[in-house]
Amino acid sequence: MTNLFRDWILLSIVGVMTLCPAARAQDRRVVVEPVAPRAVCDRPVPSGNNDTARLQDAIDHCPAGAAVYLGRGEFSSGPLEMKSGVTLWIGRGARLFAIPEPTAYDKGWGHCGRIAGKGDGCRPLISFSKTRGGGIYGEGIIDGQGGTAMAGSAETWWQLARRAQAEGGHQNAPRLIQIDHAQDITFHGITLRNAPNFHVAMNRVEGATFWDVTIDTPADARNTDGIDPGASQDVTISHSMIRTGDDNVAVKAGNNGSTRYISIIHNYFGWGHGMSIGSEVNSGVSDILVRDLTLDGTTSGLRIKSDVSRGGLVERVTYENVRLRGNRWPIMFDTKYDPRADGDRIPLYRQIVLRHVRGDNGTLLMRGLDQAHALQITMDDVRFGKSAAWQIENADVTVGNSGVSPPLPGRLPDR
Structure with a gap:
């Protein structure tokens, strides 16, 4: 554990002690530590x-409300399918x-393991499909081995992704965890590491809690998003640390439905591409709260990204x-994410409101996009260094009483 992360944990604990025990935010549920x-x-x-067959058999025969417990030691597995109400508990000292x-x-x-005209050719390591309740707990580690050579090849999953980027086409690599058409899923304490592709991807999920989750993957591991809520609602990500090779968190809403009522509170993001919304927002994203977040060395900080091929309404x-430190684009609200997009x-x-941002x-x-579709932004007590530079185009910005620094183009400095 780095000194920086240790300091952040201590600050978070102090901050939480001053609040009520329930994390009340845009998530409509009352969320407490699981x-x-x-x-x-x-x-x-x-x-x-x-160990795939043995672990799947244990999950299949476990009654709802109970846990399959992995104690100390190293387990190896291929795809596992979770069952409603069953928890996979990976104890301290255990690795899957x-x-x-x-x-x-x-x-x-x-x-799977190849470059093709389309992706999505692999099953995830762990799947929650049409389940209700249960989740993943414990102080152990799930390691996707994205940097390990694939069987029968000298190439790793991550090298496959880079080659696909260079040559064109889509890499087919498994996500670590997929939550699909599920309800009331909980992750607590677990460390997710080295996913070949996304760490946690969500589709049509109603109610999910991620508390004290660590995601730790190299900064150059392509397409290794941390947590991606998509077409989902009532999701809380809290007291977690995420360092990864792509978006730390990406809130999405493609063709499957809107995403709303999301709380991202009391978190630390290290390297990665930042706190993102998009790029698929065509079904609508709304009611998102990001509170008490440190973004340390992410390329982008607070980012909303889309274009005319996948755009839609993002509001509230x-x-x-x-707190933003060492970011190339601390704020990036961009409707022209792909300037070549057509649609x-x-x-x-x-x-869109920014308040007490440093x-x-x-x-x-x-x-x-244009003046007819101008961004509507409110900022109050938003302050950056003197060499930070605003680039504003087709945006209606309202500044609150506590001001903005550096001043916006065409406005006088705060007194």
């Missing part, structure tokens, strides 16, 4: 080989490694008590 199940249905031990075997994850098209987004899905960002230097970008 408690692990009392009942343990099975305690598998590592075999030293492939994803086997680097593309055929184990392949969906039947022969694409509040950022408050945010008629207009990005429109309105009722940063150092970098480019502060706010770019609406």
